[in-house]
Amino acid sequence: MQQPRRTSARQIGPYTVITRLDPTGPGALPVPERRFIARTAEGDRTSVVSVPLDGVDSARFLVEAQAARCHLGPWFAPVTEYAEPGVPAWCARPYVPAVPLPTALAVHGGPFTGETLRALGLCLAETLATAHASGLTYAGVSPAAVLLAGDGPQLTCFGAARAAGPDGQPRSGLPGLEPGSLAPEQATGGRPRPPGDVYALGAVLAYAATGHTVPDREELPSLLRSLVPACLARDPAARPRAIDVLQTLAPSTPGTAPSPTVIDPGSREFPLPGRVIAALARQSAEVLAADLPLPTGS
Template identity: 65%
Template structure:
């Protein structure tokens, strides 16, 4: 895709903020969808919107389940994510009541989904950016796994890129898509290349499945494909990504091993596992065109005018 087409595509999914809004989810007025639709983009595990509170004082990232997924499971996963304290996530701050349409909200930070960032950049991201993404995601997964939590929703669309670093969203998308024991391959919202074989066949989500998905995300950021040929991968990351993507769960590295292997500590001699991803967020880690697109999104959202909708979205 040429640069002009990529910029137009990114702009198209934010320009809806300029039109008066006539929809609600819960109490929130919708400004625009976060994710583009159309061929060439990997599936998104949830419906995601940028929205504003009724008093106009707060802007949030609002998530709702896809049609065909389990709304009760969606809310269980959102509530569990609200209690998890790990870095580099878009924190869940509000969950809808059990009655009514399900949704949850996170504070809005200007950011692009990883697939949009590739489109804006005009292709795969620089290795430096891929390493920052890997460090942040591995650090998040290490903390979650230590707390006994499996993310079960990591895919390219679950990763947001903003000026303050990557953010992970979409906790529990695999569990919301189908219960354990049922085939999950081909279900709406699940990116097939990011779904570990044992989870695709209905197995219970476990930490090794998150590592498989992490490898797929890094492969996507580096090549534009979640299942690339090994030769397409950067030579310095080829072995690590291939280990993450092995079919044998027991042969995959742990999140801490991924974090150590990137490496990140060398970027700052005083860095530790707890702050190593932050040590990589030096000027220039995010490509200039992506930075410009994030700034444009922020300006358009800030300028959005919201009118009281007539009826809530169903």
């Protein structure tokens, strides 16, 4: 996370920006939204506030923001506020200390392994399976859409592919869409459907395990060596369902049914590497200590 600054008192709706959430510059992965950590003037709410990228239709952005008020389980970050029509578009989610997956890998010093990978896959597959069972297509899964918090991932950027470009028009090359996470049928303008979410899930797991979204099979750990290529199949009909991914990743012991999660729902302990946990603690302290200027007229 960038260091909070006392200058640059940008206002987004009722919020004053503390800092930008995502890294920028050469090598940074595309992010479908501009995301900021921001606080209301009264100090009663700190949120992750998103605004559309240049070139994204604000009306479509707000439609997806309103749809993202749904509840898809503990690993989804729902939108709780959004702009009224007629003013610059924005939406907000409650803030918890969290870093985007690309930042987490950079802090960790390389890809994730072992139970961190399994837990990440389980949580994201559970969220997508819940969405698909509700008749929803997420259409926004990518490495940058995953925020890692102390108690697990938070999936954001709901509907990013739909907001970026309407059905029937190619989405390949549009700003904010990570090409390795965009299913071929969506890249050519097809309507987002659940198999496209599974493709994106495979790309995210590949990224978490190797540092890029389109790996060679030999680069993948044994846990993902068969699963990720199946998710990344060019034919949507050949991909597993999200519930299949969940069942494949769930650990089991002989004579018992697979567990749906490796995380105790009561403790919500997520196996994050130590350097990522330290980064979350630093971010929390910096946000709490941020000295924001008073609004004009105060």
